[in-house]
Amino acid sequence: MNPRNFVAGALALAVLPVLAACGGGTTSLNTPPSATGSAAAAPDSTMVIGTANFSENQILGYLYADVLEAAGVKTTVKPNLGSREIIVPALQNGDIDLLPEYQGNLLLHFDPKATASDSDALQQALTAKLPQGLTILPPSAAEDADVFTVTKETATKYGLSTLADLAKHNGKLVFGGPPEVKTRQVGMVGLKDVYGVEFKGFKSLDASGPLVKGALKSGGIDMGNLFSTDVDIAKNGWVVLADPKHLIPAQRVVPLIRTDKATDTVKTALAKLNTALTTEELSKLDSLVDNDHKDPDEVATEWVKAHGLSS
Template structure:
């Protein structure tokens, strides 16, 4: 990665006027339209942290909570709220104050034609694309990308090594992933537009969870949308298909916060966490929760204490 771009990405966090707005959908978890907030940025009163509906994002939410509590900031975690189409509007309307996100997919949520794929470029683009009142703070060293996987047997049978190979089997294979994949660029839309891929069927399952992984094992789906930090990929010897046209951009973990809550204490605490959290460590923590069935809040608390994040 270009060092200058990386530095620019890590420093990007100032509020920039929005050039794009969020689309339709739920506007408030309360169902009353909510009330967006703005101001000079203050964590007084604490922060409500929301998470999406998959294990890793919940774990990240608790890691954010531990880092903030270590800086003397009160927190409340609301886990498993739903997909990006739900949690982003909730953040905009002030139902939650902070959300763990992923650079590339977040940018594509607001600009589905965004060309950026490198971390520093993505961070700069996010400062422009995010709606007014929201900021993307320093991104973490850790990255978790969407990956499209097949079994070793399917790879041999159909000659699958990359996304381009999928087009040779158009109309024959079944794709499985979260329901949002049907209309996302990092999903069926992008595979068709960039690689000319079409499928026999799409099965709406979950995000790198037991449903989609179970379907891949049983052969109910041929291609599954998983996450690169999922320990089951290596455990099952599944094949990650290559992406030669860079459909899937960099996906470093990035905190998205309401500017009204983003004071210096919040920024510093989350930057410390981001610097300590590597991809390897995130994968290890995921395994503790997903495979060893440990509670994500306990895993987060233990890791934060071990890495000196519970004290300023």
């Protein structure tokens, strides 16, 4: 066989399915997500629980699964699907049915100009702003907000205690967080709008994971976007910058569910979990996974058992 023809043929063969796969996948995500239109996508009674790409959200997903199983609902957990920008549309399309979410950032996802910042106002605003077919259930007592964190040395060196102090050092500091923080309100956009902060640069790393914490520790970044439940903040003596202008809204954990899946059984089971789950408990669970490297699934199951929620 002529080698040139072979190369061309092999190329065509290799590229075609890839393009088809990309095209197929993206069209389903690209069409304006309508929660009502594709209800047929999930005909069976299994509750598909999706979770974002950080450990706490996976633990929450497994907690949901465990209490629902205890109430007799069949569940499947799809862990580590991606950022909110990916998973909320998947929920709207019916690929998943239930998501552990956080009030403030969820509202900003649907309404980037939203100003509600306390839990009750957020719950109301969310109910009003959610697309048809989606429902949020009452929030848990547990909260996990984004926090902008610096090391003690950086705080002392630049005299930083609130986010407003950052503006005094515009163009000097490097900010690190997951890539979506670059384009989010609770991130680069809001820090500039609300506090007038401009950074020397932004480093795309992960969501309160080993990369962003490692970079903060080694000085690769000056400020990191972490989660308030992260036990490493206290362990390393890092300083969480205060937010006097309420850029960061309340972020209590809240189940976001497809309305057609929110039966009374489901609501009761999740309500029981939400009462038992506090910020402190959530923080402990995070630490078991992040620092003791336990499996999120097992951690969740043990916790549900220990709190008498498994029957």
